[in-house]
Amino acid sequence: xxxxxxxxxxxxxxxxxxxxxxxxxxxxxxxxxxxxxxxxxxxxxxxxxxxxxxxxxxxxxxxxxxxxxxxxxxxxxxxxxxxxxxxxxxxxxxxxxxxxxxxxxxxxxxxxxxxxxxxxxxxxxxxxxxxxxxxxxxxxxxxxxxxxxxxxx
Amino acid sequence: xxxxxxxxxxxxxxxxxxxxxxxxxxxxxxxxxxxxxxxxxxxxxxxxxxxxxxxxxxxxxxxxxxxxxxxxxxxxxxxxxxxxxxxxxxxxxxxxxxxxxxxxxxxxxxxxxxxxxxxxxxxxxxxxxxxxxxxxxxxxxxxxxxxxxxxxx
Numbered sequence: 545x546x547x548x549x550x551x552x553x554x555x556x557x558x559x560x561x562x563x564x565x566x567x568x569x570x571x572x573x574x575x576x577x578x579x580x581x582x583x584x585x586x587x588x589x590x591x592x593x594x595x596x597x598x599x600x601x602x603x604x605x606x607x608x609x610x611x612x613x614x615x616x617x618x619x620x621x622x623x624x625x626x627x628x629x630x631x632x633x634x635x636x637x638x639x640x641x642x643x644x645x646x647x648x649x650x651x652x653x654x655x656x657x658x659x660x661x662x663x664x665x666x667x668x669x670x671x672x673x674x675x676x677x678x679x680x681x682x683x684x685x686x687x688x689x690x691x692x693x694x695x696x697x
Numbered sequence: 698x699x700x701x702x703x704x705x706x707x708x709x710x711x712x713x714x715x716x717x718x719x720x721x722x723x724x725x726x727x728x729x730x731x732x733x734x735x736x737x738x739x740x741x742x743x744x745x746x747x748x749x750x751x752x753x754x755x756x757x758x759x760x761x762x763x764x765x766x767x768x769x770x771x772x773x774x775x776x777x778x779x780x781x782x783x784x785x786x787x788x789x790x791x792x793x794x795x796x797x798x799x800x801x802x803x804x805x806x807x808x809x810x811x812x813x814x815x816x817x818x819x820x821x822x823x824x825x826x827x828x829x830x831x832x833x834x835x836x837x838x839x840x841x842x843x844x845x846x847x848x849x850x
Binding site: 550555561566577578608624629630631632633636637638639641642644645646647648649653655659661664666667669670671676681683684685688689 | 709719720723761780788809811812814815816818819822831838841
């Protein structure tokens with residue numbers, strides 16, 4: 545299927561999906577978060593071809609999400625940049641939705657918070673601390689909204 | 698590209714991406730959240746072919762994320778199910794990452810919380826209320842972990 549450039553839409557969701565919306569990309573980021581950082585390790589873990597993995601890793605490096613770092617004996621590792629680490633919230637949200645709706649045997653992985661308990665993260669407002677849900681927020685045009693009326697946001 | 702079935706991996710991230718990891722799928726869900734609910738409205742907003750949109754909408758209905766509801770004059774609308782509404786956290790996390798890292802002119806859309814302020818949602822632990830970050834959580838096998846050791850999680 546021909547890919548339509550989502551980054552031309554003036555929408556932060558579309559722009560993000562343009563980078564990480566491909567099936568493998570977010571799984572590669574997940575692997576690096578889990579400490580799987582070398583090309584062959586990632587390839588083995590995901591079971592994908594060298595060509596696809598090379599392509600996805602190059603995109604992630606170009607877009608500033610991963611960086612390649614030389615380690616001992618001529619090996620190289622992929623590490624998360626600050627922009628890559630910022631994807632943690634996305635991974636947590638995606639994982640929790642899957643745990644709730646697509647994991648008939650229960651969560652394959654749990655996250656233990658530094659408070660010592662298995663955590664289910666909640667989204668709260670940075671202003672009042674109350675929950676952010678579909679019913680508690682309303683969208684409005686932001687500073688980056690297009691001047692002319694456009695249905696794409 | 699031939700699609701590899703991600704839902705065979707015992708990982709809630711992979712299973713979620715198997716459903717919503719396709720470029721258009723999450724944008725369709727976004728549109729329905731924003732009140733764009735009819736086939737022609739969604740098609741016009743996203744600028745995609747009837748064939749692709751029909752395919753994606755059918756998948757979303759089959760997987761229980763959207764439901765088709767008859768409205769006046771023989772029209773039909775797509776509405777979010779409970780499972781679909783639960784994707785709100787994913788959309789908020791994706792939007793915020795895009796606003797921070799891929800929106801050079803600022804956020805195209807802001808979310809106003811019911812407290813009256815533009816919100817930047819934070820992920821907090823449901824147990825202690827402190828922030829959930831890449832550095833404050835550690836993964837451990839959950840109830841749905843495979844018995845035998847597997848590197849796919």
